[in-house]
Structure formats: C-alpha cells, structure tokens
Amino acid sequence: MALVRVSEILKLADKANTSAIGFNCNDYTMAYSVVAVAEELNKPAIVMLYPPDDFESNCCGLKAFSATVHELAEKVRVPIGLHLDHCTDFDYILRAVQAGFTSVMFDGSMLPVEENIKLTKRVVDAAHALGADVEAELGHVGFAANQDQDDKDMYTKPEVAAAFCEQTGVDSVAVAIGSAHGVYLTTPKLDLTRLDAINAATDTPLVLHGGSGIPHDQLEEAFKRGINKFNVGTEYFRLYYDSFREYAAEFGDKGNMQKVPAYIQERMKAYLRNKMQLSKF
Numbered sequence: 001m002a003l004v005r006v007s008e009i010l011k012l013a014d015k016a017n018t019s020a021i022g023f024n025c026n027d028y029t030m031a032y033s034v035v036a037v038a039e040e041l042n043k044p045a046i047v048m049l050y051p052p053d054d055f056e057s058n059c060c061g062l063k064a065f066s067a068t069v070h071e072l073a074e075k076v077r078v079p080i081g082l083h084l085d086h087c088t089d090f091d092y093i094l095r096a097v098q099a100g101f102t103s104v105m106f107d108g109s110m111l112p113v114e115e116n117i118k119l120t121k122r123v124v125d126a127a128h129a130l131g132a133d134v135e136a137e138l139g140h141v142g143f144a145a146n147q148d149q150d151d152k153d154m155y156t157k158p159e160v161a162a163a164f165c166e167q168t169g170v171d172s173v174a175v176a177i178g179s180a181h182g183v184y185l186t187t188p189k190l191d192l193t194r195l196d197a198i199n200a201a202t203d204t205p206l207v208l209h210g211g212s213g214i215p216h217d218q219l220e221e222a223f224k225r226g227i228n229k230f231n232v233g234t235e236y237f238r239l240y241y242d243s244f245r246e247y248a249a250e251f252g253d254k255g256n257m258q259k260v261p262a263y264i265q266e267r268m269k270a271y272l273r274n275k276m277q278l279s280k281f
C-alpha cells in the first residue's frame, strides 16, 4: 500500500495498547530489511532518517531516500511510515515534507519551554498544511555516555506536557522518562510512574527515544502505559557495521561486493524479527 501518515500507525498502536517501532535507516539495505520484516510479521513499522550533516553529499538525496521508501511500502500490505528524526532546521524539515516524508520531528527540547512551544507550533502549522505529521520533544532525552538518563532535571514534567500538546497541536511527543541516546553504561530504569502521569495528562501519543539497550520487560510495560512509538538507532547501526566485519572476516579476499547486501540483510532481518515481536499488533 502507499506510505501512510505516522499518526495513522500511532492510532493503530493506541488501539492495540502497544507501540510501533521506528528504526533509523540511512540506505536501502536498512530500510528494505525493516519493511520486509514488517510484512513478514504483519505489523506496521516506521522507517526513520536521522541524517548526518553530509547525508546528501555522501549517502543519498532526501528525495531519493523518500522515493526508495515509498517504493518499498507500495510492495507490501502492512502500513509503513516515513519519519525525519531529530531536526532543528525549519527549512530542512520543509524540504523533507516536500520530498514525501509523512512525518517529521522538530526537536526544541534544548530550548526554554515557551520557545519550544513557539517553534514547534510554527513547524506544526507548516507540516499540517502539507499533509505531514509532527513529533516534538518535551523534557530532554540526552546521551547515555553522559548518564543523562539518570538526570531527573531533564525529565518531562506531566503538568507541562498537557499545555505543550494543547498549545502546539503536535501529533506525538517524545518524553524523557529515564532513557538516553547511544550505548548505556549501566542498565536504564524507566520512570513508569512519571509515564503514567504524563499519559493521564494528555491524549497525544507518546514516544520513547534511546531504545537501544532498554530491557524488554521495561519496554513492554512502557508500551502498555502509553508509549505508542519507540525509536531504535544505535543497535541497528551497530549491527550493520558488525555484519560488514563478519562478511570481511568470513570471505576475506574472496568477497564479492554484489553479495554483501543479501548477506547483511539476512542478519538485519534476524535482529528485526526479534525486536518487532515487542510490537503487539
């Protein structure tokens, strides 16, 4: 089917009392593996792009990436969304929407709340006019390398969440409840009591970032308590790199570049089958 709006997928997730999973991808092999396993398991999924600064010169143009995911989605029966992850650049966000992204994230989480509201609202107005959804962030999900997941000052305040969602009109909001980006040095512990309070304060679907390395039992609990979108990046990228290394170690000088994608996709799919089981659609 044609690519769907991420808000449609989050509605399905809310109904099923679970979470859709968004995977950061930056090429065909990563996006193809997500779409193929979503179809195999009959679950919706979200392909996300978190572009490095040199993405368009070194990897792929925004339009070309979008066209790739559109084409992959058209070949399957399950709903697939295309989302631009963490972006602070209004013009880049607009270009992504014009290129066919069905959802974008404006990340104003480092700004004072009033400023975050103002700039998020500007993005919401522009994206909605063009038929795309917007995810915002309230509180700040920092970096695991700094142990930011333990810094309660960065956590989302339930009483602010209600006003934020109402005033901005966002389609989903990323919350800081004890997760962080990157590789955790110690096992994270999600603040589920805070999640309950945020979920009670707003009907806007909630998003959990920093998903690599959170124990599955905590994730399952968070999904039951209002998380409808869950982002994975670090684990998936690490696996990609490790699969290249495995191929090189296994085949050495006899390696064949044309056979690399299928070799890697097989490993990516095995990982995705396990991870997507968390989505109880």
Ligand SMILES: [Zn+2]
Binding pocket: 086, 141, 181, 209, 210, 231
């Ligand atoms: Zn994130």
